[in-house]
Amino acid sequence: MEALEAIYSRRSIRVFTGDEVPQEDVEKMLRAAMTAPSACNQQPWHFVVVRDKETHRRIMGVQKYTAMLEKASVAIIVCAQPGLEKCPGFWVQDVSAAAENILLAAHALGYGATWCGLYPRDDPVWGVREIIGAPKDVVPFCVIAVGVPGEEKPPSQRYKRERVHFERW
């Protein structure tokens, strides 16, 4: 898929067929994630790849917008380890860029995905940290549900000329 086409046609997909996403394609999404830019190239990210359906159900229990995990093939939990920062204050932006790369790669490979926020809400962050058994210094940032799409959505038409200013506000 062409890069611009992938960017324009990417949508949040919440309906899946239940079919598996092969590990080699998940690997491609993780490689894409790790090519994201990061402040001082600090790469403060970790990724927890979850296929276990019981774990999916437990995640659904701590974040109410993750119901699509029911038929998702894999949940990629994007985590940050702020202790890895070299330029303090930027880890949120770094992992957000990585998450966007996962979404674009998933879509380019023909899969559907949705970004489900965890951070900065305490309950989902602590809940998921406990579910995946991550250390206290790790922040589960978001869960990306990935699967074979069971719905088709047209490209979003979000360009709004009024959000663009020239030279000054």
Add this chain to the structure above:
Amino acid sequence: MDALEAIMTRRSIRRYKEGKIPEETITTLLKAAMAAPSAHNKQPWRFIVVDDPNILSKVPEYHPYSKMLPNASHAIVVLGDTHVQETDFWVHDCSAATENLLIAAHALGLGAVWLGVHPHEDLIEETKKLFGVPDHVVPLCIVSLGYPQEPKPPRENYDPAKIHRNHW
């Protein structure tokens, strides 16, 4: 350029050749940015497109990592409207938008680099002052754009130690 190739070969480019990026290309980049996901689809992003060399030269006076701006074709300031998005989701949303912008720029043969502003208060204040930004709108970053002068190979950041299966 193929999408995966664009993602995998994107690098931060800080050296540029002469040449002005056409306005339609800038619009294409902004369309890419605005195609990002956002929490509750609130789309809190706002953009200031800058090509005035006088203004571009003012940024390095307060931002230590922006020395390439006077040689850039354009800068795009990416901002978030804190009135339309709850908590700090605007940071996540605008970061996703910025990543789309960077990938689109690379796919179109341009060079770009993400210059951090938020969360540094001094950089936020100076940027808001320079560009006349209203109180409730916060600059996230400045993206420098130009025709690339430096070829950089794809970077190998893939680290299997950062991948965990099913649990930490």
